[in-house]
Amino acid sequence: xxxxxxxxxxxVRFHGGPSMKERWVCWxxxxxxWQCLDEHVEDTGWCGQLRSLFEVSCPQQWIKYFDKRRDYxxxxxxxxxxQFQPSKSTENS
Amino acid sequence: MGxxxxxxxxxxxxxxxxxxxxxxxxxxxxxxxRIWSFDSRNFRSMLLLSLxxxxxxxxxxxxxxxxxxxxxxxxxxxxxxxxxxxxQPRGPGLRTRLLITTLFGAGLGGxxxxxxxxxEQRQRQQRTEALRxxxxxxxxxxxxxxxxxxxxxxxxxGQWVLIYFGFTHCPDICPDELEKLVQVVKQLEAEPYLPxxxxxxxxxxxxxxxxxxxxxxxxxxxxxxxxxxxxxEQVAQVSRSYRVYYSAGPKDxxxxxxxxxxxxxxxxxxxxxxxxxxxxxxxxxxxxxxxRRHMAAFHSILS
Numbered sequence: 103x104x105x106x107x108x109x110x111x112x113x114v115r116f117h118g119g120p121s122m123k124e125r126w127v128c129w130x131x132x133x134x135x136w137q138c139l140d141e142h143v144e145d146t147g148w149c150g151q152l153r154s155l156f157e158v159s160c161p162q163q164w165i166k167y168f169d170k171r172r173d174y175x176x177x178x179x180x181x182x183x184x185q186f187q188p189s190k191s192t193e194n195s
Numbered sequence: 196m197g198x199x200x201x202x203x204x205x206x207x208x209x210x211x212x213x214x215x216x217x218x219x220x221x222x223x224x225x226x227x228x229r230i231w232s233f234d235s236r237n238f239r240s241m242l243l244l245s246l247x248x249x250x251x252x253x254x255x256x257x258x259x260x261x262x263x264x265x266x267x268x269x270x271x272x273x274x275x276x277x278x279x280x281x282x283q284p285r286g287p288g289l290r291t292r293l294l295i296t297t298l299f300g301a302g303l304g305g306x307x308x309x310x311x312x313x314x315e316q317r318q319r320q321q322r323t324e325a326l327r328x329x330x331x332x333x334x335x336x337x338x339x340x341x342x343x344x345x346x347x348x349x350x351x352x353g354q355w356v357l358i359y360f361g362f363t364h365c366p367d368i369c370p371d372e373l374e375k376l377v378q379v380v381k382q383l384e385a386e387p388y389l390p391x392x393x394x395x396x397x398x399x400x401x402x403x404x405x406x407x408x409x410x411x412x413x414x415x416x417x418x419x420x421x422x423x424x425x426x427x428e429q430v431a432q433v434s435r436s437y438r439v440y441y442s443a444g445p446k447d448x449x450x451x452x453x454x455x456x457x458x459x460x461x462x463x464x465x466x467x468x469x470x471x472x473x474x475x476x477x478x479x480x481x482x483x484x485x486x487r488r489h490m491a492a493f494h495s496i497l498s
Contacts, residue, residue: 121411
């Protein structure tokens with residue numbers, strides 16, 4: 103199954119989630135997309151093709167899940183680098 | 196006859212001496228003083244025989260001329276000095292008293308230790324009984340395996356079991372954790388003298404994960420990985436027993452959803468008792484080490 107073929111839709115699959123092979127395909131696409139975003143500093147235009155590849159490789163729920171995961175990890179990096187200062191209003195509460 | 200020598204001894208004859216003595220002893224000594232004051236051996240030996248206590252034979256060695264008759268204090272002091280080397284029995288001696296006290300103390304100590312040991316034994320028995328009841332009753336489940344056979348906890352008695360709760364539509368965590376669990380099982384399988392470990396995967400998404408779905412899922416990981424599923428109530432019951440949190444997320448337009456759940460691998464011993472759990476931060480090597488340690492320390496309470 104080549105990466106450009108759409109995976110079997112999860113709605114018609116009655117016997118469990120994606121198989122091992124389908125999982126690896128999804129993860130690979132996601133990794134490529136992430137790598138592109140990291141190299142081009144979140145420039146989604148440049149990585150548009152990889153994004154559409156990622157979207158066809160993974161179930162909808164997984165796309166949302168991985169996007170949220172990436173946002174969280176980026177936030178954590180910024181937080182640990184000290185870029186977030188507590189606002190004055192929260193200090194007194 | 197002693198009274199003929201000068202009447203009953205007065206208590207104050209002994210007072211003021213260098214040594215304070217009980218009245219009876221004092222009286223005896225006063226009598227003796229009066230005996231010696233008669234410088235007559237025959238009379239003295241007659242009196243000694245008549246008065247009779249065991250100490251009198253030793254007194255016959257005493258030389259009366261040395262005794263100062265005027266001052267009783269000095270008399271008593273000299274008397275006690277001469278007697279210091281001899282065993283004067285005044286009731287039980289010091290050695291006997293010490294011996295009796297030691298024996299009594301040892302007896303008390305022994306009784307106390309015996310009572311303590313009995314109490315500990317009773318506590319151990321109670322604990323074993325409670326564990327036995329927990330082994331049979333707690334954490335029991337009745338689920339279907341991925342071949343459609345009903346399974347309960349008693350089926351796994353005699354084996355070490357590693358359980359993971361997840362669902363087949365899981366994006367990455369469940370496959371990672373199951374892969375880790377399988378690595379642990381493979382490492383332990385490689386050691387021939389260790390007992391076999393049974394890996395088990397229990398779904399927290401019974402609505403979608405039926406027997407066929409479980410069969411398709413587990414075959415990708417390990418030939419002995421057992422998938423368990425059941426009705427909503429059965430899964431809820433087993434999750435409660437093992438304190439597993441799970442909550443289905445919102446459905447999207449594809450009716451797909453992700454189940455949020457606690458992530459842990461549980462270890463059960465051959466008696467069916469929960470022994471340990473391992474979260475995401477533990478590596479396969481660490482888990483395998485821990486399982487080996489539990490195996491080495493295991494003593495069955497059900498056999």
